[in-house]
Amino acid sequence: MTDTLDDDDMLAAEYAIGLLTGEAFEAARARMASDPAFAARVVSWERQLAPLADLPPLAPPAGARAALLHRLFPEPARTPFWRRLGLWQALAGGAVAVAVALAVVDLGPIAPPQPGPLYAAEIASDIGDFRVVALVDKARDEVFLTRTAGAAPAGRILQVWAHGPDEPAQSVGLWPDGESVALALPPEIAAVRGTLTLGISEEPPGGSPTGRPSGRVFGTVDIPGVTGTQD
Structure with missing residues (x-):
């Protein structure tokens, strides 16, 4: 440190x-x-x-x-x-x-923000029982999420979704347990420019059986002005 x-x-x-x-x-x-x-x-x-x-x-x-x-x-x-x-x-x-x-324990120096666009946003339910802070790192094309309130119901898991303007939601990955998770953005999501929409739903173990959110969608957030590292 x-x-x-x-x-x-x-x-x-x-x-x-x-x-x-x-x-x-x-x-x-x-x-x-x-x-x-x-x-x-x-x-x-x-x-x-x-x-x-x-x-x-x-x-x-x-x-x-x-x-x-x-x-x-x-x-x-x-x-x-x-x-x-x-x-x-x-x-x-x-x-x-x-x-x-x-x-x-020597953890090394605190890592500075990676070069490239970073976008922070909060996903929250309408009634305030679920909140997640999301950080999209376009230098690595990944999203890091941390729950600050709420959780999936017993026997269910969280699933993260994303899409670009006028596109259907696509799974970014499963969030089975823990307060934080880092997920790599699928190529189609990493290629989004403009407004990137993130959302989180609760699903059965193994994820949605339909390829689209099938359980409660806790919330979504639009992140405008998204670019890539080469833009």
Whole structure:
């Protein structure tokens, strides 16, 4: 990890770890939908933290807290966001393992946004029981999705769909479990220019039997102005 974090990295880390609440959470979520660079920072944190999320609870070794704070915030005049938001107290159980691992495992520098167009949007149901933040990375022709509310009903899975203007919905891929998923865009979807529409439905295990959404469609979102890396 880098030795110091700028304000945007700190905010992105707080959002990815789940520390933000109330107005701070709403402001960060709104910024993800309107600021692709900030959304990319959140995605970068989530990708780095994801492999550590399933670590079993453990007691941090003596001095781990001080070592972590010193490594991330070497300037004594700066108040660490861990202390400002009570992170050490907030990280319990498996989350403590994440903090300890961050102190002793070298994950490398935070990956900067890849060159090329990035598009962030939110897919939300009309009644507010399901929300997903989507980041479309045209440099890699993939979409990274994170659920912030709701889930598929028991015994069902999520399926991601997309299409261009006046085109039928096409499956991007299945989202069987987990809060986040990265899916490669099919060639026909990667070739869309102009408005790209993303949607999510709940389907039986194995996906829709019809090749089109067959269960509840939680919501869709239109992303205008989509281009490619060579445009």
